[in-house]
Amino acid sequence: MRKVLNKGFVKLVDKMGDDSSIVQAARVSYSKGTKTKREDDKLIHYLLKNHHWTPFEMVVFKFHVKLPIFIARQWMRHRAGTFNEISARYSEMEECFYIPELERIQSQSITNKQGSDGELELSKRKVAYCSFIEVSEFAFKEYQKLLDLGVSRELSRMSLPVNIFTEFYWKVDLRNLFNFLTLRNDSHAQFEIREYSKAILDIISEIVPVAYEAYNKNK
Amino acid sequence: MRKVLNKGFVKLVDKMGDDSSIVQAARVSYSKGTKTKREDDKLIHYLLKNHHWTPFEMVVFKFHVKLPIFIARQWMRHRAGTFNEISARYSEMEECFYIPELERIQSQSITNKQGSDGELELSKRKVAYCSFIEVSEFAFKEYQKLLDLGVSRELSRMSLPVNIFTEFYWKVDLRNLFNFLTLRNDSHAQFEIREYSKAILDIISEIVPVAYEAYNKNK
Amino acid sequence: MRKVLNKGFVKLVDKMGDDSSIVQAARVSYSKGTKTKREDDKLIHYLLKNHHWTPFEMVVFKFHVKLPIFIARQWMRHRAGTFNEISARYSEMEECFYIPELERIQSQSITNKQGSDGELELSKRKVAYCSFIEVSEFAFKEYQKLLDLGVSRELSRMSLPVNIFTEFYWKVDLRNLFNFLTLRNDSHAQFEIREYSKAILDIISEIVPVAYEAYNKNK
Amino acid sequence: MRKVLNKGFVKLVDKMGDDSSIVQAARVSYSKGTKTKREDDKLIHYLLKNHHWTPFEMVVFKFHVKLPIFIARQWMRHRAGTFNEISARYSEMEECFYIPELERIQSQSITNKQGSDGELELSKRKVAYCSFIEVSEFAFKEYQKLLDLGVSRELSRMSLPVNIFTEFYWKVDLRNLFNFLTLRNDSHAQFEIREYSKAILDIISEIVPVAYEAYNKNK
Structure with a gap:
C-alpha cells in the first residue's frame, strides 16, 4: 500500500x-x-x-x-x-478531508491556464490553509446535524465539499x-x-x- | 430546453x-x-x-x-x-447551488437503504433547508476569498460542496x-x-x- | 482444455x-x-x-x-x-477445416429465419458433407499453389473459405x-x-x- | 458514393x-x-x-x-x-467477389513480414488471377447447390471464401x-x-x- x-x-x-x-x-x-x-x-x-x-x-x-x-x-x-465506489446514499461518510500542505498552496499559474505554480506569501497560504479546514469542519458538522435530524443520507451529503475522501476499486x-x-x-x-x-x-x-x-x- | x-x-x-x-x-x-x-x-x-x-x-x-x-x-x-464538462481548473464557478424544495426534504427510507421517502416534521425540514443555504453561502464566500488572495482555481474550488451546479455536453x-x-x-x-x-x-x-x-x- | x-x-x-x-x-x-x-x-x-x-x-x-x-x-x-488473433498476413494457415457431422447437416428452419432445424434426407446430407470437403481441399490446394508461386500471404489467403480454423486469445x-x-x-x-x-x-x-x-x- | x-x-x-x-x-x-x-x-x-x-x-x-x-x-x-452487417444466416449471398487487378498481385514483401510489395512475373500473376476466379466460381456453385438441396443458409455459406463481398452500416x-x-x-x-x-x-x-x-x- x-x-x-x-x-x-x-x-x-x-x-x-x-x-x-x-x-x-x-x-x-x-x-x-x-x-x-x-x-x-x-x-x-x-x-x-x-x-x-x-x-x-x-x-x-x-x-x-x-x-x-x-x-x-x-x-x-x-x-x-x-x-x-462507496455510495454516500448507502453509507455515512467519514470525517476525512484533503487539506493540502502549506507549500502546495500556490497561486494561479500564468503560463498554464488550468494549473497552479506561482509563489504565494506565507501569510496568504496560511489563510487558505485555515479556510480549507474551516469549511470542511463546518460542512461536516452540518452534515451530521442533518443526519441526526433524520434527513436521508442522499440529501444530507449534498453540503459536503469535493475535498472529502471517497474510496473505490x-x-x-x-x-x-x-x-x-x-x-x-x-x-x-x-x-x-x-x-x-x-x-x-x-x-x-x-x-x-x-x-x-x-x-x-x-x- | x-x-x-x-x-x-x-x-x-x-x-x-x-x-x-x-x-x-x-x-x-x-x-x-x-x-x-x-x-x-x-x-x-x-x-x-x-x-x-x-x-x-x-x-x-x-x-x-x-x-x-x-x-x-x-x-x-x-x-x-x-x-x-466545465472545468473548475480553467474557469471560476458561478454561485449557483441546488437547494431542494421543502417538500423534497425527506427522511431516510426504511425499505430502500439508499433512498429517502419518509415523512419529516416541517420544523426539521426548515432547519435542513437553511443548513443547505448556509453551507453553500459560506463555502462560496471562502472560495471567492481564496481566489481574491491569488490562490489558484484548482485549489480554491476544493471547498465547494457537491450541490454546486456544473454543466456538460x-x-x-x-x-x-x-x-x-x-x-x-x-x-x-x-x-x-x-x-x-x-x-x-x-x-x-x-x-x-x-x-x-x-x-x-x-x- | x-x-x-x-x-x-x-x-x-x-x-x-x-x-x-x-x-x-x-x-x-x-x-x-x-x-x-x-x-x-x-x-x-x-x-x-x-x-x-x-x-x-x-x-x-x-x-x-x-x-x-x-x-x-x-x-x-x-x-x-x-x-x-492469428494473422494470415504474417503466417501460413494450416489445412484445418470445420466439416460438420452428418447429423448436423440440416435444412433451413421454417420457424427461425436464421436457423436450421429441419430434417434432410441422408443422401442429401452426404452430398453436402462431400461438398464441404471438396471445396475446402480445392481452396487449400490453390492457396498453397499461390504461396509456392511467390504470391504474398495476404493475397493468397483470399480464396480460403470461412470454415477454416483460426485461433485467438x-x-x-x-x-x-x-x-x-x-x-x-x-x-x-x-x-x-x-x-x-x-x-x-x-x-x-x-x-x-x-x-x-x-x-x-x-x- | x-x-x-x-x-x-x-x-x-x-x-x-x-x-x-x-x-x-x-x-x-x-x-x-x-x-x-x-x-x-x-x-x-x-x-x-x-x-x-x-x-x-x-x-x-x-x-x-x-x-x-x-x-x-x-x-x-x-x-x-x-x-x-448483412447476415448470411438470414439472406442468400450474392455472387460478388473481390478479384484483384493483375498489377496488384504481388509477391511477399521481404521488409514487411505482413505485406506484399515485391515484383512477380506476369505469367505467375495471371495464374494467380485465374486461381482467384476459379475458386470463387467453384465455391459459389457449391453454395448454390447446397441451397438447392435444402441445406440451411447458415451451413451452406461455410464454403464461401473470404474474398466474397459483404455490406454493413x-x-x-x-x-x-x-x-x-x-x-x-x-x-x-x-x-x-x-x-x-x-x-x-x-x-x-x-x-x-x-x-x-x-x-x-x-x-
Whole structure:
C-alpha cells in the first residue's frame, strides 16, 4: 500500500498477467512459440513503440484507492475500466478531508491556464490553509446535524465539499492504464492526481518491468 | 430546453437519425429494402423486445445539461458516451447551488437503504433547508476569498460542496440512453436524477416516437 | 482444455478473481467488511437479479480458442473484450477445416429465419458433407499453389473459405461473458457457437460457482 | 458514393456535427462563448496536437460500406463503433467477389513480414488471377447447390471464401475514425483497406475541413 496525500492511498488488490502475457498474446498473431528472454523484451519494446496496443490489454490490475472527490472526478473520466465506489446514499461518510500542505498552496499559474505554480506569501497560504479546514469542519458538522435530524443520507451529503475522501476499486488493463498515466502524470495534470499516478507507476514497475521500461522510453 | 430542479436544465443540441434509422440498420441484416410504416413499427418493437440493440446505436443525441455535481457523478458512471464538462481548473464557478424544495426534504427510507421517502416534521425540514443555504453561502464566500488572495482555481474550488451546479455536453446513442433511463428513471434512483431522466424521455418521445413507445412497453 | 467441433477447442489460460471478488467490489459501496458465506452468496444472487453489473466486471478471464472463421466473426461482434488473433498476413494457415457431422447437416428452419432445424434426407446430407470437403481441399490446394508461386500471404489467403480454423486469445470480464453467453447459448444462435458457449459455461462453473448458479437462475 | 476495389463502395449515409461542434464542446470546459473563425481553427489544431480527443467524439458519421469479408474482418477489430452487417444466416449471398487487378498481385514483401510489395512475373500473376476466379466460381456453385438441396443458409455459406463481398452500416465518431485512419491508411496496412481509408478521408475532408487539416498535419 502506498500512502498518497494526507490521508489517501493506492493499493494493488489483484492482477492478471505480467510481461510474458503481452508476449504470449502478440505471438499468437505470428503463431510462433516461446523465444529467448532477450527476444521477448525486444518484442515488447517493438509493440509499444509501434502502438500495437491490444497485447497490453491482456494484463489487468485491480486497485483500491482512497482519494478526494475532486480527484475521483478526474479519474472517472477514463471510461475504459471498472469502478465500484462507496455510495454516500448507502453509507455515512467519514470525517476525512484533503487539506493540502502549506507549500502546495500556490497561486494561479500564468503560463498554464488550468494549473497552479506561482509563489504565494506565507501569510496568504496560511489563510487558505485555515479556510480549507474551516469549511470542511463546518460542512461536516452540518452534515451530521442533518443526519441526526433524520434527513436521508442522499440529501444530507449534498453540503459536503469535493475535498472529502471517497474510496473505490478500479479494474483497468495495462493499455488503458498507460493512457491514464500519460495524461495524469503529465505536467498539465493537477498535482494531486500526479501523486497517485506516481504511486501506481511505482507499483506496476515491479509487475511488468519490461513494459514499464518501454513505456518510459517512448512516452 | 427543459428546466430541471431549481436552476438546472436539459437541452437537446443536436441529433442524428430517428425511428427510420433503426429500421434501416436492422434491414441491412436481411438485405431487404423499405417496407410499409406498419411493418417498420412492428420491426422496432420486435428488435427492442428481443434485445437486438445495435440498430438503436444508430441514433445519436447530444444534450447540454446543467446539474449539481452529485448528480453529475451518478451520470458519469455511464461510460458509453462522451462528456465535455466545465472545468473548475480553467474557469471560476458561478454561485449557483441546488437547494431542494421543502417538500423534497425527506427522511431516510426504511425499505430502500439508499433512498429517502419518509415523512419529516416541517420544523426539521426548515432547519435542513437553511443548513443547505448556509453551507453553500459560506463555502462560496471562502472560495471567492481564496481566489481574491491569488490562490489558484484548482485549489480554491476544493471547498465547494457537491450541490454546486456544473454543466456538460453529453453525446449518447439511443441504446445507451435507454439503458441510462432504465437505471435512472427507476424508483431506486435518486429523485433529482429522475427529474432529469423524465425531461430526457419527454424530449426523445418526439424524435423517436415508435422506439419510445416500444421502450415503455418493454421496460 | 475442452474440445469443440471436429478440430476446435476452448482453453482457460488465465483468470483474475472469483465469487469473492464480486462480493468485495459490491461491499465497498456500503463500506462494509466481510460477512458469512451465506450472506455473500445471497448478495451475488441479489446483484445479478437486480442488474447491478459492475461488480461482475471485477472477474476477468483469458481464453485460448480455436474455431472456424464464420464463428469467429459472430464472436468478435462482442466489442467489450480483447482479441489477439492469428494473422494470415504474417503466417501460413494450416489445412484445418470445420466439416460438420452428418447429423448436423440440416435444412433451413421454417420457424427461425436464421436457423436450421429441419430434417434432410441422408443422401442429401452426404452430398453436402462431400461438398464441404471438396471445396475446402480445392481452396487449400490453390492457396498453397499461390504461396509456392511467390504470391504474398495476404493475397493468397483470399480464396480460403470461412470454415477454416483460426485461433485467438480472448480476454473478457464476467459481466460481458454473461452477456455473450446469453446471446450465444440461445436457441437462436448457430449450433456451432452454442457448442463453444457450453464449453465456456462448463469452465467457469468451477471458478465462479455462485455467480454461475445465479446466472442460470435469472437468465 | 465512392467506388472502391472492383465492386465495393463507401457511402456517407448520415452525420452529426462538423468543425463547429468540436469547438463548441471544447469551449464548455472554459465556459466561454463563440469566437472568431480564426480562433476556432486554432483551437481545433491545438486540441488535436495535444491529444484532447473527447471534443472530436462529438462529430458522428454513419457509412454504408460494401467490402470483401477479409477486409471486414480487419475493420471490425475497431471496437468503438457500431456495425450492422448483412447476415448470411438470414439472406442468400450474392455472387460478388473481390478479384484483384493483375498489377496488384504481388509477391511477399521481404521488409514487411505482413505485406506484399515485391515484383512477380506476369505469367505467375495471371495464374494467380485465374486461381482467384476459379475458386470463387467453384465455391459459389457449391453454395448454390447446397441451397438447392435444402441445406440451411447458415451451413451452406461455410464454403464461401473470404474474398466474397459483404455490406454493413458503420457508425463511428471522429475521434475513433481518426484512429482507424491512422492504422488503416498506413503503409503497413493491406492495400485493400487503404483504398477504403482513402475514400473515407476524401469524404470527411468536406465535412470537417479544419479537423482534417489538423489531422494531416499531426499524424
